[in-house]
Amino acid sequence: MLWQLALRNIWRNRRRTLLTLSAMVISSALLILCLGVFSGMLKDMLASATEQYFGHLVISAKGYQDDRDMFANFPADLDLPALRHPQVTGYSPRLRSFGLLSFANNSAPVELLGIRPQHEQQVTSLQDHLQSGRYLREEERNGAVIGAGLAKRLAVQPGDELVFVTQAADGSIGNDLLQVSGIFSTGDQGHDNSLVLVPLGWLQQLLVLPGKLHEISLRVEQPRQAAILAGQLTGGMPPELEVLDWGQMLPEMKEVVASYDVSRMIIVTILYIATGLGILNTFFMSVLERTREFGVLMAVGMRPGQIRLMVLLETLAMGLISLIFGVGLGVLLSLYMAFVGIDLSGSLTPITYAGGTILPRLHAVLETANILVPAVVLLLVCLLAGFLPANRAARMQPVVAIREE
Amino acid sequence: MPLIELKSVSKIYPLGNQQVVAVEDLSLQIEAGEFTVLAGPSGSGKTTLLNMIGCLDRPSNGEVWLDAEEVGQADSKTLSQIRLNKIGFIFQSFNLVPVLTAAENAEFTMMLMGIGKKQRRQRIVDLFAQLGLQGLEDRKPNDLSGGQQQRVAIARAMAAEPAVVLADEPTASLDTQTSEELLALMKELNREQGTTFIFSSHDPLVISHAQRVVSLRDGRLESDR
Ligand SMILES: Nc1ncnc2c1ncn2[C@@H]1O[C@H](COP(=O)(O)OP(=O)(O)OP(=O)(O)O)[C@@H](O)[C@H]1O
Numbered sequence: 032m033l034w035q036l037a038l039r040n041i042w043r044n045r046r047r048t049l050l051t052l053s054a055m056v057i058s059s060a061l062l063i064l065c066l067g068v069f070s071g072m073l074k075d076m077l078a079s080a081t082e083q084y085f086g087h088l089v090i091s092a093k094g095y096q097d098d099r100d101m102f103a104n105f106p107a108d109l110d111l112p113a114l115r116h117p118q119v120t121g122y123s124p125r126l127r128s129f130g131l132l133s134f135a136n137n138s139a140p141v142e143l144l145g146i147r148p149q150h151e152q153q154v155t156s157l158q159d160h161l162q163s164g165r166y167l168r169e170e171e172r173n174g175a176v177i178g179a180g181l182a183k184r185l186a187v188q189p190g191d192e193l194v195f196v197t198q199a200a201d202g203s204i205g206n207d208l209l210q211v212s213g214i215f216s217t218g219d220q221g222h223d224n225s226l227v228l229v230p231l232g233w234l235q236q237l238l239v240l241p242g243k244l245h246e247i248s249l250r251v252e253q254p255r256q257a258a259i260l261a262g263q264l265t266g267g268m269p270p271e272l273e274v275l276d277w278g279q280m281l282p283e284m285k286e287v288v289a290s291y292d293v294s295r296m297i298i299v300t301i302l303y304i305a306t307g308l309g310i311l312n313t314f315f316m317s318v319l320e321r322t323r324e325f326g327v328l329m330a331v332g333m334r335p336g337q338i339r340l341m342v343l344l345e346t347l348a349m350g351l352i353s354l355i356f357g358v359g360l361g362v363l364l365s366l367y368m369a370f371v372g373i374d375l376s377g378s379l380t381p382i383t384y385a386g387g388t389i390l391p392r393l394h395a396v397l398e399t400a401n402i403l404v405p406a407v408v409l410l411l412v413c414l415l416a417g418f419l420p421a422n423r424a425a426r427m428q429p430v431v432a433i434r435e436e
Numbered sequence: 437m438p439l440i441e442l443k444s445v446s447k448i449y450p451l452g453n454q455q456v457v458a459v460e461d462l463s464l465q466i467e468a469g470e471f472t473v474l475a476g477p478s479g480s481g482k483t484t485l486l487n488m489i490g491c492l493d494r495p496s497n498g499e500v501w502l503d504a505e506e507v508g509q510a511d512s513k514t515l516s517q518i519r520l521n522k523i524g525f526i527f528q529s530f531n532l533v534p535v536l537t538a539a540e541n542a543e544f545t546m547m548l549m550g551i552g553k554k555q556r557r558q559r560i561v562d563l564f565a566q567l568g569l570q571g572l573e574d575r576k577p578n579d580l581s582g583g584q585q586q587r588v589a590i591a592r593a594m595a596a597e598p599a600v601v602l603a604d605e606p607t608a609s610l611d612t613q614t615s616e617e618l619l620a621l622m623k624e625l626n627r628e629q630g631t632t633f634i635f636s637s638h639d640p641l642v643i644s645h646a647q648r649v650v651s652l653r654d655g656r657l658e659s660d661r
């Protein structure tokens with residue numbers, strides 16, 4: 032009976048109810064959309080950092096990642112059970128070198144990553160970011176895939192021959208020719224301006240580090256759970272090696288991801304405080320207008336508790352209605368943004384932040400929490416906004432209320 | 437033992453730093469089945485008195501006995517329970533719940549009491565027939581005339597078979613002919629169902645229908661006949 036009364040009371044003032052409902056629907060829908068886009072950015076950022084360079088986990092000699100000392104290497108033929116862990120979906124053995132790359136009169140400091148193309152493609156996705164040319168081939172001896180910024184600086188194109196100079200492990204000066212196979216562009220300035228992929232064998236030879244590696248980069252099934260997996264894998268490692276997760280290599284990125292849950296709550300709260308005040312105002316008006324009616328209801332025997340419950344049910348019903356439409360609309364908008372999105376590359380350039388790159392596009396990902404949090408908070412806000420008016424209604428003295436005109 | 441007994445009841449309202457004595461040292465007994473009018477000029481304390489009998493308000497002094505129970509100082513929860521179970525109210529401006537239909541308004545108190553649907557429906561059918569409201573069950577109050585609304589209000593007051601029906605100027609918003617009809621109906625209900633009725637009114641027409649007229653002046657009993 033109270034539900035029935037509450038539902039009918041909602042529609043007494045149709046226009047006001049519809050206005051309030053649409054405010055609630057729109058704010059929750061936009062919120063869901065915003066959070067979806069926000070999540071999308073975060074995912075892009077994380078993916079750009081891990082899937083274009085680091086991988087999710089990295090096995091290397093203890094301390095190697097701190098200073099990337101050439102001599103902190105390990106043999107490639109170690110038997111590592113970690114590589115066979117079911118959560119590990121790919122791995123790439125790598126050797127790294129820093130040196131000078133030249134073409135004609137131009138030269139630039141670069142980071143060379145010696146890789147095995149088929150393995151590297153299991154971990155990173157630079158092959159999907161090629162601007163021109165092609166990715167390294169397995170049998171290629173001295174091919175190079177270089178960043179777009181670097182290519183521009185050196186003014187090279189696929190097919191051009193480059194000279195790389197660095198110090199080798201035996202103290203000699205190593206230099207050799209590379210031939211540009213392809214040029215990649217990820218939007219990450221750091222990588223686009225200095226990263227070069229070369230065949231692992233070629234680099235081992237140049238550095239006089241035959242059969243040696245600096246790191247093995249792993250891809251895992253659940254990137255957000257990488258830290259836990261890193262802990263599990265450490266057990267089966269030789270003592271001189273360590274397993275680091277992306278959070279350890281990119282502490283700022285880890286902070287960004289960790290603070291996301293908090294930022295989400297803050298955004299939701301701020302937006303809903305505004306909405307909540309609007310609802311509170313409406314509910315108060317609707318209760319004050321009915322003072323006399325509440326007096327009569329109490330006079331004929333309705334208990335204050337029932338009056339309070341009735342008003343709360345009204346606000347709850349409003350909450351539920353706007354929830355259904357708000358979530359529906361929000362999910363639809365998010366789906367649109369997930370599958371179509373908006374490309375902003377015409378007016379914005381990529382931003383690299385905390386080691387990841389935010390691409391100039393609006394693109395949403397659907398996450399349960401992005402829908403659940405706004406939904407639950409909306410209901411809480413409704414109940415809170417209903418609580419004061421409901422109490423006010425329940426505390427009325429019937430004699431006083433009935434006399435009210 | 438009378439159904440209602442007031443023992444030296446007073447009601448004093450604070451008004452700024454003054455006090456308004458609305459009812460002063462008033463004693464009154466009303467037997468079950470009476471059809472009584474509280475008469476008196478405006479401001480004489482009729483509404484105040486009805487509110488105290490109706491457990492809507494507590495006396496400042498004195499005792500109010502209803503159905504062998506002292507209700508003058510009961511807490512508001514108890515009062516609300518007594519109102520639900522023993523008292524029916526009819527208001528000057530009908531005061532039906534606008535979102536409920538005529539039938540729903542009439543059965544509202546029965547619903548609050550938890551009476552089953554079948555029993556409620558039967559009671560409504562009977563009451564509506566007696567009050568000439570057949571066919572109007574599903575109308576909303578706004579689609580009814582004043583007289584019809586007040587008849588629905590009578591049905592609401594009578595539905596739960598209260599010990600006493602209190603009506604504060606029930607005909608003041610109605611024309612003479614409609615008032616006449618309503619009074620006849622209430623008298624009929626009083627006779628057939630034995631329900632006690634207490635009105636307040638300064639309308640000579642209403643007063644002429646009463647079996648007993650209690651006149652008030654300045655919160656005191658002026659005459660009782
Ligand atoms: N809440 C209140 N605060 C202060 N004074 C009040 C209050 N209610 C009633 N009074 C005063 O008490 C006196 C009696 O009022 P009451 O409403 O009982 O009279 P009444 O006989 O019903 O009058 P009417 O015929 O105009 O309805 C009046 O002087 C009125 O001003």
Ligand SMILES: [Mg+2]
Nearest residue numbers: 482483484604
């Ligand atoms: Mg009055």
